[in-house]
Each structure stands twice: as structure tokens, then as C-alpha cells.
Amino acid sequence: MTKGEETRQRIVELAAPLFNQRGYAGCSVADIMEATGLEKGGIYRYFDSKEELAAEAFKFSVAKIRKLRTDDLDNIPGAVEKLRYVMDRFVSEPSPLKGGCPLMNTAIDADDGNAALRDLVQQAFADWRRRITTIVRQGIRDGEISKSCDPMELADTLIASLEGALMLTRLDGNKRALKHVRHSMDLLLSAYTG
Amino acid sequence: MTKGEETRQRIVELAAPLFNQRGYAGCSVADIMEATGLEKGGIYRYFDSKEELAAEAFKFSVAKIRKLRTDDLDNIPGAVEKLRYVMDRFVSEPSPLKGGCPLMNTAIDADDGNAALRDLVQQAFADWRRRITTIVRQGIRDGEISKSCDPMELADTLIASLEGALMLTRLDGNKRALKHVRHSMDLLLSAYTG
Ligand SMILES: [Mg+2]
Ligand SMILES: [Mg+2]
Structure with a gap:
């Protein structure tokens, strides 16, 4: 990586949790300047627009969460065990990124708005469904x-x-809802595997 | 209702779908001025702050959606039929308010932010769970x-x-996901009623 590529990557990594916590409209370029210590020109040197930075930040977040949720999946034997593994990972590591799940957050944020972000969320959910x-x-x-x-x-x-x-779970401040759903999904699975 | 109360109510009703679609940060007082045709002073005559207006708009949205989701519930005989009715209403009328469910939208929007809104969402979900x-x-x-x-x-x-x-469903632009979940919840229910 060149120094420029490193700086660009650092901006993306620092912007990702800000967009995830505050939403697209709630995260200003001033917030990103503060987080990175860069001037506005130092940010716009690497991105044409806030839209482009938000899209890159979302892709970074999705890659991070996808890795965490499906890492090692290939090593799990059997379909039912694989599904249980996916659910267990989700419950044990619900928000590796500050602000919760970037897919859900961006879906809610962009479903009536930002078309570029909406396309990226659609792709991310399509990928998850496919897996x-x-x-x-x-x-x-x-x-x-x-x-x-x-x-x-x-x-x-x-x-x-x-x-x-x-x-x-994020609203309650505890994992009760996630544990409840985890148990219900086991019951549902057993209706198909009984 | 006095004329002043009517104006206040009209502001709340017009602001509610805007906050619901755009989120708290994404909906400006200028947006509400445009929707209502009022000057800034005409809005702040009825509300101390954007926070207060957003809280009133959220309460209005919750009352509207609660009525739609649980109207007639008392006339449905039996617990299982009541649960099916709640689910059917949700599937048939998923977003009476533009922008989708105000409870979920505001939960995602406020879980790391606006404490007053977060309190109201917590109360709304507590009420739904209780019912x-x-x-x-x-x-x-x-x-x-x-x-x-x-x-x-x-x-x-x-x-x-x-x-x-x-x-x-809002991301897909069709009701497939809602219908899928509706069917899965019937299967889950049958595990408790079989
Ligand atoms: Mg939305
Ligand atoms: Mg949030």
C-alpha cells in the first residue's frame, strides 16, 4: 500500500462506525474531519463526495461483519450444524462494529433515500440469503x-x-431478545429436521 | 379544539411521516416548514425545540400504528386466533405511515443517540410486548x-x-419476506399448540 492508499483506508475505517451509529444524514463531513484529524481537503482528495465515502465505509463494514459471521463456516460439518453456527455467531458477536448491524441500519436509513447505498444493502442481503x-x-x-x-x-x-x-437487544441493553429468538429458531429448525 | 391546537396537531401529523422516512437528523426544520407552509416562528410557537416536535410526531405515529395493528383485537376469540390476527394485520398493513414502522425506524435511529426518543421507543416496544x-x-x-x-x-x-x-420487504419492494415469516411463525405456533 502506498501512503495515499493507507490514508484512504484509514479514513474509511474511521468513518465506518460513525455512519453506522449516526446514519448518513447524521454523520457530517465535520464529524469525519474530527475523527481523522484531517482537513476537508484532505478527505476530498480521496473521495469525490460524501456519498462515495459512505459507500466505501459501508462496503468495509459489510466485509468485516461477513467475515466475523461466516468465518470457519466451511469447517463445520452438516447443514443443520452450519445454520446453528451462523445463529450462534450472530448472538455471541451481534455488533462487532459500533452501532449494530450495518446491513439493517443502512437498510432502514436508505430504503426511502440514498439509492447508491440502497443498492449496496440489497446486494449484501442477497449475498447473505444466498449463503x-x-x-x-x-x-x-x-x-x-x-x-x-x-x-x-x-x-x-x-x-x-x-x-x-x-x-x-440494542434498545434493551441486554441479549434477552437475541437469546429468545435463538431458542425459537431451534424449535423451528426441529420442525424441519425432526 | 382551538385554532392553535388544530395548527399544532396539523404540524405533528405532517412532520410524522417526514421523521419516519428520513430519521431525526435527516429531517430538518426547513423540511417541516416546507411541508406545513409555516415560517420557522410559526412552528416554534408550538414546540420548544425540534426534539419536542420529533417526540410528539413519534407519539402520533405510534398511536396510529397501534390502532391499526390491534383494532378489533378484543373481538377475536381465543389466544391463537388473536396472535394470528396480529400477524395478519402486520402483513396486510405493514406501513400505514410512509417510511415503514416508526418503532423500528426510531429504534435504529435513536439507539446510539437521542435519549428522549429512545425512551419513547422503549415504552412503545414494552407496550407491544405486554399486549x-x-x-x-x-x-x-x-x-x-x-x-x-x-x-x-x-x-x-x-x-x-x-x-x-x-x-x-421495504428493501425488496415486495412482501415475500413478510409472507415467509408469517408462514414460519405459524409453524412455530403449531409447536406450542399441536
Ligand atoms: Mg427508512
Ligand atoms: Mg442506531
Whole structure:
């Protein structure tokens, strides 16, 4: 990495939690100047606009959270164990990034607004759904999961309930909602694996 | 209502969808001036601050959505039918207010920020949880729902999964995720009522 690339990367890494906590409108370029110690010109040297910086910060956040949530997944044997692993990781490490899940936060923030960010969130959820449906399909082929299970229905349910529980957990200041949803999803899974 | 009370109420009603779509930082007093056709002084005559107006707008939104989601609930016989009704209403009328669910939006917006708004969201979710746990407890007493069901666990699961599905539904631009979660929650319920 050149010195310029390093500076650019440092701006992205410092901006990511600010956008994640405050939202796009709530995070100003002045906030990023304060966090990085750079002048406005020092930031706009690397990014054409606040939009571009926010998009890069979101991509950085998604890559970080994706790694944390699915690292080691390939080493887990069996579809049901893989799904349990994904849920357990979500409960044990709900917000590696300050401010909670960047996918949910940016979805809520951008669903009526910023089109570029919305596209990126759609891609991130599509990727997450694809990874779960791939596991479920393998489980159906291997006879671990019932053929009555619709892979996309299960993926939507796991993602929606975990994200919703994270929202409640951050509001409550404790993990009760996440633990409750984790247990309910085990019950649901057992309806397909019983 | 006096003329002044009517004007105040009109400001609240017009501000509510703006805060809901754009978030607290993303909705400026200038936006509210534009929507109401009032000067800044005409707005601040009724509210001490943007904080106060946002709080009133949130309370208005919550009352509206609560009525829509639970109207007629007392006329539905049986706990399981009541729970199904709550879910069906959520799926059929996911966002009566432009911008989606004000509880989830404000939770995400205020969980690291605005303490007054956060308190109001906590109260709104506490109220929703209380209404669901009351139904579940009645169902357990009546023998409709298994004693193995933890009322708060089921309430957290229904709320988290519906809210998470609404987030996906607004991002997707279709109701697939809500319908998927609705079906999964029926399966989960049948594990407690089978
Ligand atoms: Mg939104
Ligand atoms: Mg937040």
C-alpha cells in the first residue's frame, strides 16, 4: 500500500462506525474531519463526495461483519450444524462494529433515500440469503432437512428474526431478545429436521 | 379544539411521516416548514425545540400504528386466533405511515443517540410486548397454548421476526419476506399448540 492508499483506508475505517451509529444524514463531513484529524481537503482528495465515502465505509463494514459471521463456516460439518453456527455467531458477536448491524441500519436509513447505498444493502442481503439457501439446499439433498422446507423461506425467517432481535437487544441493553429468538429458531429448525 | 391546537396537531401529523422516512437528523426544520407552509416562528410557537416536535410526531405515529395493528383485537376469540390476527394485520398493513414502522425506524435511529426518543421507543416496544404476553398467558391458562411456551420468548420472536421481515420487504419492494415469516411463525405456533 502506498501512503495515499493507507490514508484512504484509514479514513474509511474511521468513518465506518460513525455512519453506522449516526446514519448518513447524521454523520457530517465535520464529524469525519474530527475523527481523522484531517482537513476537508484532505478527505476530498480521496473521495469525490460524501456519498462515495459512505459507500466505501459501508462496503468495509459489510466485509468485516461477513467475515466475523461466516468465518470457519466451511469447517463445520452438516447443514443443520452450519445454520446453528451462523445463529450462534450472530448472538455471541451481534455488533462487532459500533452501532449494530450495518446491513439493517443502512437498510432502514436508505430504503426511502440514498439509492447508491440502497443498492449496496440489497446486494449484501442477497449475498447473505444466498449463503443460507445454499446450506439449506445441501441439507435437503443430504436428507438432513425435510423436503417440505422452502430454502428461501427459512433464510428470510432466520435473517429477519436475528436482525429484529438485534434491534431489540440494542434498545434493551441486554441479549434477552437475541437469546429468545435463538431458542425459537431451534424449535423451528426441529420442525424441519425432526 | 382551538385554532392553535388544530395548527399544532396539523404540524405533528405532517412532520410524522417526514421523521419516519428520513430519521431525526435527516429531517430538518426547513423540511417541516416546507411541508406545513409555516415560517420557522410559526412552528416554534408550538414546540420548544425540534426534539419536542420529533417526540410528539413519534407519539402520533405510534398511536396510529397501534390502532391499526390491534383494532378489533378484543373481538377475536381465543389466544391463537388473536396472535394470528396480529400477524395478519402486520402483513396486510405493514406501513400505514410512509417510511415503514416508526418503532423500528426510531429504534435504529435513536439507539446510539437521542435519549428522549429512545425512551419513547422503549415504552412503545414494552407496550407491544405486554399486549402479546397477555394474550399468550391467557392461552396457557385456557389450555390453548402449551405450558412449555415462555410468553416473553414468543413475544420477542413474533415482534423481532415481523419487524425484521418488514425491513426486508421495504428493501425488496415486495412482501415475500413478510409472507415467509408469517408462514414460519405459524409453524412455530403449531409447536406450542399441536
Ligand atoms: Mg427508512
Ligand atoms: Mg442506531
